[in-house]
């Protein structure tokens with residue numbers, strides 16, 4: 001099977017003062033290093049529409065075949081040998097979508113209950129019961145078989161009344177919460193931690209211990225909302241862990257930048273791709289998704305932008321829908337499909353698929369409900385959006 005990958009390479013700094021020289025230098029470097037890869041560099045771009053990339057020259061390239069090999073080779077050594085050429089930004093929606101479709105498991109009668117995904121949501125407090133519900137129900141609607149919610153006691157009965165599909169454990173505020181929740185962990189494929197968690201120090205302390213234990217158990221997890229508040233206090237909890245994805249909104253992203261980069265970053269609807277990448281590197285190549293008008297995700301080596309669909313309605317809960325969907329897609333992207341042929345590593349493909357899905361739900365819901373759109377309307381449209389993007 002042959003893939004054509006369009007992507008953007010960003011060159012910056014000395015030696016790249018004009019496009020012709022820069023193009024020649026980049027082309028020569030890549031071709032010398034990767035002789036078996038055919039690279040065609042087309043004309044230089046000063047701007048990329050989907051994100052703020054205008055700080056330096058961006059080149060549009062087309063790479064035929066062997067893209068994963070190329071990606072793998074983007075080591076520090078390669079980057080330094082290319083001097084300013086160090087930032088790979090993929091914007092080829094078709095290649096990314098094709099790779100996402102490839103990891104979605106087919107529904108056959110060979111599967112037994114649970115194999116398509118057992119997802120755990122850690123969140124839910126007396127104040128916030130909607131957020132964990134949106135995350136868990138979205139995981140089921142995307143295609144997980146089982147969703148468990150581990151919440152504080154006052155939230156449990158409320159969440160159960162929203163849906164009989166959810167398995168709800170009133171454990172988070174108990175004294176033996178860590179051990180009691182860890183008993184369920186071997187059965188789970190991935191977790192979302194944070195929606196509706198609140199900021200009670202005792203609960204955040206429990207969640208900190210759980211994160212440590214989930215890492216020991218080598219689990220996949222997504223950190224959102226109040227779990228990101230915990231990470232601003234204790235960034236070392238997840239530094240260098242490859243199986244976590246952070247999904248900050250612009251305010252949460254700014255807080256993380258202050259905590260980890262020591263920089264004040266003004267919250268903005270569209271992130272600087274460079275800043276997302278910088279933060280991902282500072283976390284030890286952890287994957288970070290900055291949600292916004294354009295969703296921008298990076299693991300420090302590759303940055304992916306998602307700008308299609310969406311709506312101008314900013315009702316609460318859309319991030320919860322995204323986080324719940326992402327937990328399932330993360331499990332699928334790491335467990336199914338042919339990784340060698342994929343256009344990006346599994347964590348970035350999962351993020352891209354979750355962003356596309358959320359934005360398509362928002363677009364569809366807004367076209368039907370306009371200003372009245374709520375996250376419940378979006379959840380109802382997950383199937384339609386999913387089928388449109390990824391097939392049945």
Ligand SMILES: NC(=O)C1=CN([C@@H]2O[C@H](COP(=O)(O)OP(=O)(O)OC[C@H]3O[C@@H](n4cnc5c(N)ncnc54)[C@H](OP(=O)(O)O)[C@@H]3O)[C@@H](O)[C@H]2O)[C@@H](O)CC1
Pocket residue numbers: 127128129130131132194195196197198225226249250251252267316317319320
């Ligand atoms: N139905 C439910 O149960 C739901 C529960 N939820 C749960 O609520 C909990 C707290 O989450 P949170 O995001 O409201 O709190 P936090 O980060 O302190 O923000 C505080 C202030 O920051 C600002 N601000 C926020 N976002 C911004 C943006 N993108 N761009 C710009 N500004 C932005 C804004 O400031 P303001 O506009 O008021 O000046 C906001 O008031 C958490 O557990 C979450 O999961 C939600 O999931 C929704 C559905």
Ligand SMILES: Nc1ncnc2c1ncn2[C@@H]1O[C@H](COP(=O)(O)OP(=O)(O)OP(=O)(O)O)[C@@H](O)[C@H]1O
Pocket residue numbers: 225248249250269291292293294295310311312315316317318319320321322355358359
């Ligand atoms: N300014 C914007 N313009 C268009 N779409 C946006 C904008 N901001 C966010 N979105 C969309 O909403 C999704 C969720 O982002 P949002 O910033 O609402 O998350 P959140 O604040 O964590 O959500 P929640 O209300 O669940 O806590 C994004 O992935 C994106 O699709």
